[in-house]
Structure formats: C-alpha cells, structure tokens
Amino acid sequence: MKIRKYPGKLGILVFLLSLPVSLRSQGTAADYERARNLRAQTQGLVYDSPERPVWIEKSHRFWYRKAVKGGNQFMVVDADMLVKQAAFDHEKLAASLSSASGQKYTGFTLPFNAITFTDNGEAIEFQIAAAGSGIHYYRINFDGTGLAAFTQGDGTHTLAIPALWQNAGGGRGGPGGAAGAPSSFSADMTLYVDIYSRVDLPPVMELHRTADQKQLMVVERADAHDLLKSGWVGPEAFVVKGETAKRISGE
Numbered sequence: 001m002k003i004r005k006y007p008g009k010l011g012i013l014v015f016l017l018s019l020p021v022s023l024r025s026q027g028t029a030a031d032y033e034r035a036r037n038l039r040a041q042t043q044g045l046v047y048d049s050p051e052r053p054v055w056i057e058k059s060h061r062f063w064y065r066k067a068v069k070g071g072n073q074f075m076v077v078d079a080d081m082l083v084k085q086a087a088f089d090h091e092k093l094a095a096s097l098s099s100a101s102g103q104k105y106t107g108f109t110l111p112f113n114a115i116t117f118t119d120n121g122e123a124i125e126f127q128i129a130a131a132g133s134g135i136h137y138y139r140i141n142f143d144g145t146g147l148a149a150f151t152q153g154d155g156t157h158t159l160a161i162p163a164l165w166q167n168a169g170g171g172r173g174g175p176g177g178a179a180g181a182p183s184s185f186s187a188d189m190t191l192y193v194d195i196y197s198r199v200d201l202p203p204v205m206e207l208h209r210t211a212d213q214k215q216l217m218v219v220e221r222a223d224a225h226d227l228l229k230s231g232w233v234g235p236e237a238f239v240v241k242g243e244t245a246k247r248i249s250g251e
Contacts, residue, residue: 053077056117063087063115071108074115087115088124092144100147101128125150127159148213153204155196160184185210193219199235 046067053064060079065072074087090107098105105111112126118139123146125139137150137159151157160183185192190210197203202222206215 050075051113054114056121059121061121063117065113068108071106072110072113073108088140088142089144093140096140096144096147097128097138100149150192150208150210150213151194151196152213152215153194153196153206155198155201155204157194157196158184159192159194191216197222 047069049067051065053062055062056076061076062079063074063076065074073090075084076087077084090110094105094107094110097103097110103111111128115124115126117123118125123139123141125137127135127137129135135151135156137157138147139150140147150159184194192208192210193205194208195203195205202224204221205219207217207219208215
C-alpha cells in the first residue's frame with residue numbers, strides 16, 4: 001500500500017477532513033447546555049414570532065397566535081382582502097374572564113392557546129385549565145360580551161369540541177370536520193353531553209342545552225361505594241397558593 005506524506009499543517013488539515021462526519025460534528029457538554037437553554041434565553045425577548053396557522057372553516061381566513069411583549073396575541077388574516085387584524089378584543093375578553101373566574105388576566109396573558117370560530121365567525125370557543133377547579137370550556141363574542149361556560153361542575157371536564165381539538169393539534173371532525181371523529185354536541189349543535197370527575201369524585205355525565213348551558217338531566221353518576229368499601233384510599237385533592245400568588249392544585 002502506498003502511503004502519502006503531507007508536510008506540516010497541510011497534513012493535519014487532510015487528517016481532520018478525512019474523519020467521519022459524525023466525529024467532527026460532536027459537540028461539547030457546553031454546546032448541549034446552550035442548546036437546552038436557548039428557549040429560556042430567547043423567551044419574552046423575540047416579538048411577533050408566529051405559531052402554527054389554522055384555517056377557519058369554509059373561508060379564506062386563518063388565525064394564529066404570536067408572541068408579543070408581555071405575552072401572546074391572537075391574529076386573523078383575510079387572504080382575499082390581504083388584511084391582518086386582531087382576532088378579537090383581547091382586553092374585553094380578559095376582563096370578562098377575570099370577572100367570571102376570580103383570576104386576574106390581561107389581554108396578552110389569556111389562559112388558553114387555541115380557539116375555534118363559531119356562530120358564523122361572530123364568536124369563539126376555547127378551553128381553560130383552571131387552577132383548583134379542573135378543565136372548563138367557554139364561548140364568548142368577539143366584542144367581549146356573552147361569556148358562557150359550557151361546563152359547570154367542579155372537576156376536569158371531557159367535552160369534545162372537534163374544531164377546538166383540531167386547532168390545538170389533535171384530530172378533526174364533528175360539525176365542520178371529518179366524519180367519525182368524536183363530538184360531545186348533537187348534529188344540530190343544540191345539545192351536548194358533559195362528563196367530569198375529580199380525584200375525589202367518580203365520573204358524572206350530564207345532558208345540557210347549548211343555548212343557555214342549562215342542565216337537562218344527570219345521565220349517569222358513577223358509584224364507587226364498593227371500591228371504597230374494599231379499603232381503597234384514593235389520592236387527596238389540595239390547593240395551595242404558589243409564589244406567583246396563583247392557586248396550584250394537585251393530588
């Protein structure tokens with residue numbers, strides 16, 4: 001075998017270039033640490049950074065959420081008119097939510113990251129993971145009026161709003177979506193079924209009317225009597241005040 005010799009620095013360069021790519025691309029521990037901290041270092045310092053766009057059903061409009069100073073803002077774009085504007089009145093919605101929940105929100109710190117348009121584009125629906133009271137679902141008009149809570153009981157609710165699932169990154173279906181996907185609403189959207197539970201409350205199923213969210217009947221209430229009689233001890237729910245003065249719940 002013929003061995004080529006390269007003088008001085010040229011020989012070192014040839015050696016480095018001949019190494020496998022995987023060896024040359026390995027980073028140091030400091031490189032990996034910088035990569036892990038990149039999100040934390042840039043969060044809150046880069047503005048107007050858009051998230052994934054979501055097209056609005058049967059229209060040439062789409063909405064997206066973007067980072068702004070102090071939080072996030074929802075925007076909507078009309079592709080026919082080439083117009084961009086705020087998706088709704090953020091401050092009025094925040095005021096309505098703050099009044100209804102007892103929590104303090106601003107227009108840029110709304111407690112949800114996905115919405116679905118309803119009522120011919122005149123209102124939105126969204127879900128909130130409320131500290132100490134589980135997951136709840138709401139509807140509100142764009143002008144900040146008409147806030148309606150689809151879910152009432154204290155607990156984590158299972159209410160499938162298909163378009164909301166799709167907007168949050170899940171499947172698509174139900175009214176305005178592909179057939180076969182789950183929906184808690186009747187085909188004409190006049191009725192819906194809500195299931196909720198807590199760590200200390202077995203599942204409860206209720207039938208509601210959409211127009212005013214009135215409970216029409218309790219369909220099922222799970223009976224855990226035999227489970228408790230067997231000596232089983234479930235987790236205990238608790239609520240404490242965190243450092244940021246917000247309530248934190250757990251089990």
